[in-house]
Amino acid sequence: MQAEKGGKLVNLSKSDLKALENFVSQLGINISSIATNLKKLEIENGKYNDIFDIPIQLEIIVNSLESIYTTGFYLGYIKNNKFYPGLTLLRRISRLCNEINCIKLNKKGEKQFLYGKIVKNNIISFKEGLRVILNENDEPIGWGIGKVINRKKEIKIVEPVKDLGWYLRRGG
Amino acid sequence: MGINLNESEKENKIFSYEISNEAKSLAEKYGYSDYIVERYIKLLGEEVIDLLEFNEIPMPQTIRCNDFLVSCDELEKRLKNKGIKIQKIPFLPHGYEIIESPYNVGATHEYLMGYYYLQDPGSMLVVYLMNPLKNSFIIDMASAPGGKASQILQLTKDSVKLVSVELKKARIKALRSNLQRMGFSSYIILETDARKLSLKNSDMILLDSPSSGEGIIRKDPKRKSSRPRSDMRKIHLLQYQLLNKAIDIVKPGGEITYAACSTAIEEGEFVIDRVLNKRNVDTIKVDSPIGDKAYEEFNGIVFDDRVKNCIRLWPHKHGTEEFFICKLRKEEN
Numbered sequence: 001m002q003a004e005k006g007g008k009l010v011n012l013s014k015s016d017l018k019a020l021e022n023f024v025s026q027l028g029i030n031i032s033s034i035a036t037n038l039k040k041l042e043i044e045n046g047k048y049n050d051i052f053d054i055p056i057q058l059e060i061i062v063n064s065l066e067s068i069y070t071t072g073f074y075l076g077y078i079k080n081n082k083f084y085p086g087l088t089l090l091r092r093i094s095r096l097c098n099e100i101n102c103i104k105l106n107k108k109g110e111k112q113f114l115y116g117k118i119v120k121n122n123i124i125s126f127k128e129g130l131r132v133i134l135n136e137n138d139e140p141i142g143w144g145i146g147k148v149i150n151r152k153k154e155i156k157i158v159e160p161v162k163d164l165g166w167y168l169r170r171g172g
Numbered sequence: 173m174g175i176n177l178n179e180s181e182k183e184n185k186i187f188s189y190e191i192s193n194e195a196k197s198l199a200e201k202y203g204y205s206d207y208i209v210e211r212y213i214k215l216l217g218e219e220v221i222d223l224l225e226f227n228e229i230p231m232p233q234t235i236r237c238n239d240f241l242v243s244c245d246e247l248e249k250r251l252k253n254k255g256i257k258i259q260k261i262p263f264l265p266h267g268y269e270i271i272e273s274p275y276n277v278g279a280t281h282e283y284l285m286g287y288y289y290l291q292d293p294g295s296m297l298v299v300y301l302m303n304p305l306k307n308s309f310i311i312d313m314a315s316a317p318g319g320k321a322s323q324i325l326q327l328t329k330d331s332v333k334l335v336s337v338e339l340k341k342a343r344i345k346a347l348r349s350n351l352q353r354m355g356f357s358s359y360i361i362l363e364t365d366a367r368k369l370s371l372k373n374s375d376m377i378l379l380d381s382p383s384s385g386e387g388i389i390r391k392d393p394k395r396k397s398s399r400p401r402s403d404m405r406k407i408h409l410l411q412y413q414l415l416n417k418a419i420d421i422v423k424p425g426g427e428i429t430y431a432a433c434s435t436a437i438e439e440g441e442f443v444i445d446r447v448l449n450k451r452n453v454d455t456i457k458v459d460s461p462i463g464d465k466a467y468e469e470f471n472g473i474v475f476d477d478r479v480k481n482c483i484r485l486w487p488h489k490h491g492t493e494e495f496f497i498c499k500l501r502k503e504e505n
Contacts, residue, residue, distance in 0.1 A: 002348065006363050055358050057307070057333050061371070062360060070348050073357035088352045114281065139285060164284035167353050 002077065002086075003050050006067035007043035012051070016040060016078050020051070023076075023083040026130055027093065028100045034092050035075060041068070048079035087162060090140035093132050101127035102134050103146050103158055110135040113142060114165045119158040126156050133158065177473070185471045186442050187405055189214070198224060204396040207404075208386060211436060214471060219488070226488035231390035233270040233277055234261065235288040236296055236319075240326045241355045242287040250282055263461040264296050266326070286354040291319040294387070294433070294485045294492035298380060299323040301458055301497060302429040308375035309333045311421065313366040313414060314382055316343035318350035324378065325356040334359040335374075337366045367413055373423040380431045381411045381443075387433035387494030390487060408438045412446055419451050419502055427456065428500040433493060435484055437470045440496030444482060445475040447500070455481040456499040462490045466498070 012020070017031075020038075024031055031038070035053035039062075042049060054062060054072040062071055073092075076085040094102065102125075105113055109122030113133060124136070126146055133144040142163030149155050177185070195210035202209070202224045212220045235258070237244040244266060251258055255274045261267035268288075270277055277283065278290055296319075304310055304324045315321045315336035324334055336351070336359055338344045344363050351359055362369075366379075384407055389395045411432065418428045432439040444466075447453060455478040463483035468475055482498030 053357070057331075058358060058360060061309070061333055061335065064371075065360070065362065067362075067364075069344060069361040069363045071360040074352055086352075088355075088357075091355060110281070114284070135281075141281070141285075164281075167284055167349055168279055 002070065002074070003041055003043055003046065005043060006069045007041045007046065008067065009039040009052070009054070009062055009071070010042045012038050012040050015081055016049070016051070019078050019081050019083040023085065027132075029093070029096060033096060034089065035073070038075075039072070040078070041070070048077045050077050051075045051083070085143055085162075087142070087164060087166060090132055090142065094134060094138070094140035097132060097134060097138065102132040103127060103144060104134045104136070104138070105141075105158070106136055109158070110141055113144065113158065113160055114163050116160050116163060116165060116169075118160070119144075120155075123156055123158060126158075130161065133160075133163070182473055183405075185473050186438055187401075187408075189471050202228075202396070203393070205399070205401065207401045208396070208436075215435070215437070215467065222488045223486065227389045227396075229390065231292065231388070231493065233273075233290060234293050234296075235268050235270065235277065236264075236291045236323060236326075237266045237268065237288050238286055238322070238326055238354050239266060240330065241285070242282075247282065247287050250287075251280075254280065256280075261293055264293055264300065267291075267293055267296050284353070289319055289322055289350065289354065291323070292388070292391070292493050294490075294495040295319055295380075296323065297460065297462070297485070297492070298429065298431045298495065298497055299327065299378070301460055301499065302376065302378055302427075304328050304332060304376060306331045309335075309373070310376045310378065311335045311337065311369070311371060311374045311418075312378045312380075313337050313369075313418060314339075314380055315361070316340065316347040318347040320378060320380055321347065321359065322351055322354045322356060325351070325358060326354070330356050330358045332358055335371060336361045337364060337369065339363070339365050367417050369417065369421055372421055373426075374421055375423060375426050377418045377422050377426070377428045378431075379414055379418050379428060380433075381414055381439070383407060383411070383432040383434045383439050384436055385433060386436055390493065404436065404438045408443060411439055411443045415443060415447055416451065419447065419453055419500075422502050424502055424504045426502055428453070428502070430498045430500060432496045435486065435494040435496060437467065440482070440484065440498070441466050441470065441475050441479050444479050444498050444500075448476040448478055452503045452505070453500045454478060454503060456501050457481040458483045458497055458499055460497070462492070463497070464489065466496065
């Protein structure tokens with residue numbers, strides 16, 4: 001989900017920052033690892049807000065404009081005090097996969113995941129919760145949720161949340 | 173020889189030239205509007221058949237490797253491993269032609285990861301000729317779907333301040349999606365009519381103008397006859413207005429790259445001729461590895477001789493889509 005019309009960039013509110021903090025803490029990182037100049041796009045009667053990291057060189061121009069459609073590095077959006085990460089954020093976070101836990105799939109798993117299917121086997125490394133999903137080459141291919149679905153904790157699955165196939169299905 | 177004509181007489185000779193029987197007959201044979209073929213005859217003479225025949229050959233797919241995210245050697249290797257045969261295009265540093273592919277090249281994992289962009293060769297050439305400078309303030313006045321905008325960001329390593337402007341709602345989502353997919357962030361997208369921009373003093377402007385689209389007949393044969401002749405005046409006027417706006421908002425000494433995916437005089441030489449006569453701009457010689465010099469005369473109308481610094485691409489001569497490309501510099505005072 002990203003805005004369908006233009007708006008004005010403003011600073012994040014305390015509750016926005018809290019939503020973002022909740023998200024990054026799930027991954028075991030800080031906000032400063034993913035952004036240094038946070039802004040949100042405020043749209044009249046908008047039901048959610050797109051969140052961006054604005055490169056410093058754009059700031060003067062951005063501030064001079066009445067309405068912009070999008071700008072800078074898109075991080076995701078906040079709706080009802082919850083942050084939903086965008087695909088672009090994958091690249092920034094995947095650089096940290098050595099320190100945090102990402103999920104890694106083999107070739108077959110990658111294919112299933114990019115078709116928006118639940119991946120059952122074909123998992124090289126696993127961690128529960130919302131994670132960056134990597135392919136065999138350590139390239140990020142989407143956001144997914146790692147789940148253990150039986151009591152013995154031996155059946156693991158990855159549910160797709162948002163995968164790169166979105167660019168074909170919904171990207172425009 | 174040129175005749176000294178007033179503006180409206182000039183326009184009549186550009187927009188309302190007579191159609192010969194030869195043009196009518198060729199138009200019928202190849203499925204074109206006759207005014208397009210008459211123009212080809214006036215520009216190319218006997219070579220017109222070469223063009224009409226060449227336009228029957230579908231355009232191959234071409235891609236631009238995004239070396240902002242992946243090295244072109246690595247991309248070559250990965251596509252080869254997938255059974256996709258590609259060939260380097262000699263005059264385009266990041267350009268490849270798809271020779272054979274078992275897959276839709278617009279849906280591979282490499283495409284989704286932003287490692288390449290599907291882009292026609294003439295369109296790529298425009299941005300190399302523009303030569304965007306790192307850290308500069310650039311406005312792309314008709315930006316969707318983002319091929320040239322992403323190329324500007326790629327060539328400048330995402331260092332510029334790029335304002336990408338697009339009016340059409342249906343196309344702006346693709347622009348956003350493409351710039352995001354390819355890993356860039358140093359841009360601002362505005363949904364507006366570029367003629368209403370309030371920005372000033374940009375270092376460079378790219379105006380890949382909305383056009384008749386005659387240049388992509390090889391990709392979309394419907395373009396042979398989809399536009400009534402009366403549209404040409406409207407298209408010309410829009411291009412002229414946009415170029416005037418570009419001159420208003422570029423800084424003194426700044427550069428404008430004007431391009432139109434067409435070889436219509438109405439969309440190329442005549443647009444440039446009119447601004448050279450009225451505005452404080454000059455042309456810059458386009459130093460291109462391929463292309464013909466622009467025309468200095470059409471149907472008895474002699475254009476400002478600085479128009480010769482602009483270039484044209486012809487499918488049958490250069491293997492590209494049709495293009496008119498011109499670089500202008502706004503004078504200091």
